[in-house]
Amino acid sequence: MADSVIITCAITGAIHTPSMSPHLPVTPAEIAEQAIVAAEAGASILHLHARNPETGEPAPDPAVFRQFLPVIKQSTEAVVNITTGGGLGMSIEDRLAAAVDASPEMASLNMGSINFGTFPMLEKYSKFKYDWEREYLARTVDFIFPNTFKTIEYALKNLGDAHGTKFEFECYDVGHLYNLAYFVDKGLVKPPFFIQFVLGILGGIGADPENLAFLDRTAKKLFGDQYEWSVLGAGRHQMPLATQAALLGGNLRVGLEDSLYISRGELAVSNAQQVTKIRRIIEELGMQVASPAEARARLGLKGGDRVGF
């Protein structure tokens, strides 16, 4: 068990829409600013998506990412982790474009196809600023988030091998760990690797504490000491599961991508506010927050000077 906890912060994502919170970063300037302050608060890995600056719609365009990547790199030591999940409904080419263009130290890689239901949020939000928001949520009642063995292998080769990018393997259910084991056994994924348990997405495993313990146990059985793990809990499950992860010797992810709140019914005013809260919990438990240098060493990353931005 490592003696420090790696905090990942996921700045804006592609789940929440602008009308859900005035604090959700949309423009490149807002994304850069919130990422930098989150790093200053203790996040060692910054997981980044981009959005259309005018409408806030998830955007795959490498040119939009390039408006904030250099600013973040110049202002922090934090590891940049670019999404390959993109926005719901994007093609696999679009999903990979920004990471292939930027050659980051890390990128996300989703380890199995799932139903990805965000439509229940329509029960909570009725007024939207932009036309796209309602349909973006409604369409997920009949949406499968595609991550096949073919597309996973394509990313491992064209981003992992080709760019020296290492992955945040997003596992939404226990079967995804066995998909990962297939690629480890094939030699396409080499240790040390980084598993992100994703709990509480409608379509994936539920956010029960027993499920995190189950995933932790299953990963240990499959991978021994070849990996580091982290957990992201969606919505109200974010802080409880992050706290449980720290106690279990894991790492954790916070950020407005996966929860807009700082506590029950209270919107977080920034990503940094969530980082500060979980950092306080980690330190109250007598543990420390890992630095970007520690994260790079433990995850075997290529270094911030070997990226393409």
Ligand code: KMH
């Ligand atoms: N929003 C998380 C549940 C990705 O960007 O590749 C999953 C995620 C996927 O972050």
Ligand code: ZN
């Ligand atoms: Zn993401």
